[in-house]
Amino acid sequence: MEFLTVKKIFCVTTLVAASLGLSAGASAADGQVNFEGQIITEACQVVNNMSNPAEVALGKVAASALAKKGDTASPQKFILSLKNCPPSVSAAQVSFDGDAATSENNSLALTQVADMATGVGVQISDTSAVLPLRTPSVAYPLTAGVDNDLAFVARYVATTDTVTPGPANAVATFSITYN
Structure with a gap:
C-alpha cells in the first residue's frame, strides 16, 4: 500500500513539474497589445438594419464587360442611414462582412444558386477606395439630431479572366464603430 502511495505522489509531482516547465516556455513574450475602447450608453439608430436592409441594384452587365481579372462594372451608389445620433458620438466607421470571393477579401462572393454567374464578385468602396471585407471605412462625421447618410458604392469585379453569365x-x- 505504501509503495502505491509513493508511486501516486511521484506521478503527480512529475505531472506538476512538466506542466510548470511547459507553461514557463509558453509565457515568453515578444511584444504586447493593449486593447482600449469604451462601451457607450447610446448610439445612432441604424435605418438599414436586419429587418430593413439596403437594396442595391447592380443591373445587368455583359460578361464581356468583365473580360479580365480586375475589370469592374459601373459603380452603383448606396446609402446607409443613421439617425437620432446622440451628441456623444462624432463619427462612425463601417465594416462590411460576408463570404469573400477571393483570398484578398476585396470582394463579396456571390450567393450560391443554380446557374449562377462565375468569376465575379461584388466590390464595395467608401469615399476613398476599395474597402476590403472586415476593414473599417473612412470615418464619416456625424451630426446629432439629423439623418446622417453614409455613402458607398458597389460594383461587379471580375475575379478571374473568365466570367460566365447567370444570377449575380x-x-x-x-x-458600425463610433468615434
Missing part, C-alpha cells in the same frame, strides 16, 4: 447576387452584413 451577394449579401453583406455591416458593423
